[in-house]
Each structure stands twice: as C-alpha cells, then as structure tokens.
Amino acid sequence: MNLFESFQIRDITFRNRVAVSPMCEYSCQDGFANDWHLVHLGARAVGGAGTVLTEAIAVVPEGRISPADLGIWSDAHIDKLIPIVRFLREQGAIAGTQLAHAGFKASTGVPWREHGKPVPVDQGGWRPVYSSTTRPFTPDAIQPEALTPEGIARVAQAFAEGARRSLDAGFELVEVHGAHGYLVHQFLSPLVNTRTDQYGGSFENRTRIVREIIEAVRKVWPERLPLWLRISASDWTEGGWTIEDSIALARQVKPLGVDLIDTSSGGIVPTAKIPLGPGYQTAFAERIRREAGILTGAVGLITSPEQAQHIVATGQADVVLLARELLRDPYWPLRAAHILKQPIVWPKQYERARW
Numbered sequence: 001m002n003l004f005e006s007f008q009i010r011d012i013t014f015r016n017r018v019a020v021s022p023m024c025e026y027s028c029q030d031g032f033a034n035d036w037h038l039v040h041l042g043a044r045a046v047g048g049a050g051t052v053l054t055e056a057i058a059v060v061p062e063g064r065i066s067p068a069d070l071g072i073w074s075d076a077h078i079d080k081l082i083p084i085v086r087f088l089r090e091q092g093a094i095a096g097t098q099l100a101h102a103g104f105k106a107s108t109g110v111p112w113r114e115h116g117k118p119v120p121v122d123q124g125g126w127r128p129v130y131s132s133t134t135r136p137f138t139p140d141a142i143q144p145e146a147l148t149p150e151g152i153a154r155v156a157q158a159f160a161e162g163a164r165r166s167l168d169a170g171f172e173l174v175e176v177h178g179a180h181g182y183l184v185h186q187f188l189s190p191l192v193n194t195r196t197d198q199y200g201g202s203f204e205n206r207t208r209i210v211r212e213i214i215e216a217v218r219k220v221w222p223e224r225l226p227l228w229l230r231i232s233a234s235d236w237t238e239g240g241w242t243i244e245d246s247i248a249l250a251r252q253v254k255p256l257g258v259d260l261i262d263t264s265s266g267g268i269v270p271t272a273k274i275p276l277g278p279g280y281q282t283a284f285a286e287r288i289r290r291e292a293g294i295l296t297g298a299v300g301l302i303t304s305p306e307q308a309q310h311i312v313a314t315g316q317a318d319v320v321l322l323a324r325e326l327l328r329d330p331y332w333p334l335r336a337a338h339i340l341k342q343p344i345v346w347p348k349q350y351e352r353a354r355w
C-alpha cells in the first residue's frame with residue numbers, strides 16, 4: 001500500500017490515505033457552522049487530503065464539550081453545513097463528520113478564553129446530565145448526573161438523527177466518537193463506569209452502548225457509505241480499558257457495519273501516563289488491524305511523509321490521520337506526495353506552483 005494510492009470502502013473511493021483528524025475549532029454559536037469552518041476545512045481539501053473530517057459535532061446540545069462546539073442536534077444545522085460539504089467534495093476530498101457526545105466532559109470552556117475550565121451553569125454552561133457515572137472528570141467540574149436506560153436509548157437515537165442530518169448535508173462518511181473520555185468511552189472504561197445495570201460491570205455490559213449506537217446509526221446511514229469508529233485503544237492506566245478490550249470490541253462492531261477503527265488513546269483520567277512520541281498509538285492500530293481483521297486508522301504524532309508512508313506500506317494501518325501537522329501546513333499532502341515521488345492531483349488554480 002502507498003500513501004497516495006486510492007482505495008475503496010463500500011461504494012466510496014478515497015483518493016489517498018491521508019485524513020484530516022477531527023479538531024474542535026471552538027468557533028460556533030449555538031452549534032452552527034460558519035465561514036471559519038468553510039475556510040479551515042476547505043483549505044485542507046485544497047491541500048490534497050483524501051478525507052476531511054469535521055471536528056466533533058454534538059448530537060445533543062448538552063453533548064457539546066464547550067458552548068462554542070459544532071452541533072447537529074436540529075435540522076436547522078444542516079443548511080450551514082451544505083456549502084462546506086459541497087466545497088470539500090468539489091475539491092475531491094471525502095467529507096466526513098464526527099458524531100459526538102461529551103458526557104461528563106461537557107460544559108468546559110474554550111481553551112484560549114477559559115483554558116478548558118468548567119463553565120458554570122449561570123455563565124452559559126449546563127449540567128452534564130449524560131454520563132455513566134456521578135463522579136466528575138476533575139474535582140472542579142460540574143457534578144454530572146447518571147443516564148437512565150431511557151436516557152441511553154435517547155442518546156443512541158440522537159446519534160442516528162445526527163447521521164441522518166449528516167446524510168442530508170451531503171457527508172459521505174460518519175465517524176462515531178468513542179474515544180478521549182467522552183460519553184461512549186465513559187461506558188467502556190472500568191475506571192469510571194460504576195453502573196450496576198446492564199450497562200455496567202462486565203465487558204459485554206460496558207460495550208452495550210456502542211453496539212446500540214452503531215446499530216441505530218446503521219439503520220439510517222446507507223449501506224453504500226462508510227462508517228468509522230474512533231476509540232481510545234488504551235486508558236494507559238492500571239485497571240483501565242486495554243488494547244485487548246479494543247480488539248474484542250473491534251471484532252464485535254465489524255459485523256454491525258463499522259468499516260474502520262480510528263485508533264487513538266487516553267483521555268478518561270487526567271492522571272494517565274501517556275508515553276508521547278512519534279507514532280505512539282500506531283502499534284495499537286496495527287494490532288487491531290491484524291487481530292480483528294478490520295481496517296484501521298493510525299493517529300498521533302505522525303508528522304513526516306516517510307513516517308506516514310511507512311505506516312501504510314508496512315500494513316500497520318489503512319489510513320493516517322494528521323491533526324496538528326495539518327494545522328501547521330494545510331498543504332502537507334501536496335508536499336508529502338512530492339517528497340515521496342507519488343502521484344497527486346493539484347488544484348488546477350495552483351498548478352503553476354507545483355513542486
């Protein structure tokens with residue numbers, strides 16, 4: 001496999017194996033996309049990425065991480081997304097969105113304003129009602145309220161409605177956000193899931209919500225379109241979720257219609273010791289791919305063209321997702337293809353600058 005080789009999932013052909021990893025931009029009012037999203041995401045499609053994923057898009061308002069997050073909890077959100085998706089597709093990128101619910105990490109501030117501190121209810125915040133535990137993420141966070149089984153069913157339905165609206169907006173890919181300590185991960189991880197009902201305790205019980213969400217999404221998301229699932233493959237903490245759990249989960253969700261596991265890690269407890277370094281999560285993607293027989297995406301400190309090419313050429317992952325490197329350089333794919341001497345189509349408007 002080569003980085004700049006096209007590949008297919010279901011009926012969708014991706015022009016290459018580079019994807020823009022989801023990145024919150026904290027730039028919305030009431031969840032509506034705006035010019036920032038058009039220019040930010042559009043630039044990365046112009047820059048040659050095969051897949052452009054939006055930031056986490058909240059399926060219910062209380063599922064936003066911050067009050068400035070993108071949302072898809074009402075039909076009114078669709079209209080602002082349509083021209084953005086259209087532009088991404090016109091550039092030849094596959095437009096995807098990341099359906100998300102923050103659970104007990106909701107109602108936190110914008111990094112450059114409140115530095116990620118909880119936003120109190122009387123200052124535009126809200127009580128994170130949807131959580132698997134009543135323990136807040138950090139001691140100063142707002143006390144969350146545990147979801148009832150009916151509340152869980154409503155969440156699964158909200159993911160499905162988010163998928164339906166994504167389809168109406170023209171997206172050809174949805175990713176369910178099951179990583180980074182957000183709601184789904186709060187069920188998966190034994191470190192925070194203290195439930196004693198059918199959603200807590202055993203592996204089967206803790207993973208139930210993922211299966212229910214995937215099944216609900218697949219009912220409305222067409223057979224012909226790909227569905228990805230992002231997970232934290234390890235909690236990096238004794239007694240937490242492990243890579244073996246991730247492999248077992250991947251085996252369960254594949255027959256339900258998940259096509260690719262986007263393999264991240266961490267985020268459920270602030271004390272985890274994560275051995276940050278180039279490609280530090282890639283070995284997880286490689287194991288899931290090999291042992292669960294499913295496509296994977298590698299993400300995390302992938303920055304050089306050679307490193308990205310090595311990951312796909314050695315079969316560790318089918319896709320590489322870049323976040324911060326693509327903030328530094330939206331044209332990274334054009335440059336990487338040149339360095340690797342692999343084919344890539346330049347936007348015709350930029351042809352005269354071709355390396």
Ligand SMILES: Cc1cc2nc3c(=O)[nH]c(=O)nc-3n(C[C@H](O)[C@H](O)[C@H](O)COP(=O)(O)O)c2cc1C
Nearest residue numbers: 021022023024055056299300301302322323324325
């Ligand atoms: C500004 C910013 C916002 C992010 N927002 C999200 C998000 O909405 N959803 C998500 O799954 N990950 C999010 N992430 C994590 C990235 O997608 C990625 O997994 C992480 O940054 C590691 O990749 P990198 O080393 O290429 O930056 C965010 C990262 C950054 C830097």
